[in-house]
């Protein structure tokens with residue numbers, strides 16, 4: 001029997017911290033980074049373990065996603 005189990009990923013801005021967890025820049029609508037932002041699916045403890053500078057951010061902006069090593073150079 002096939003069970004239909006669908007998990008919906010919501011993009012409610014109320015439950016997400018709209019900053020880049022690499023550089024801390026806002027990725028809210030109107031910032032210019034909204035369109036190309038990438039949702040970060042790890043939870044905050046995982047981000048801390050990964051050495052991210054802004055672990056509360058729920059997104060990665062496009063420049064950081066393209067060039068992540070730049071933000072790990074101090075580790």
Ligand SMILES: [Zn+2]
Pocket residue numbers: 020021022023024025060061062063064065
């Ligand atoms: Zn960034």
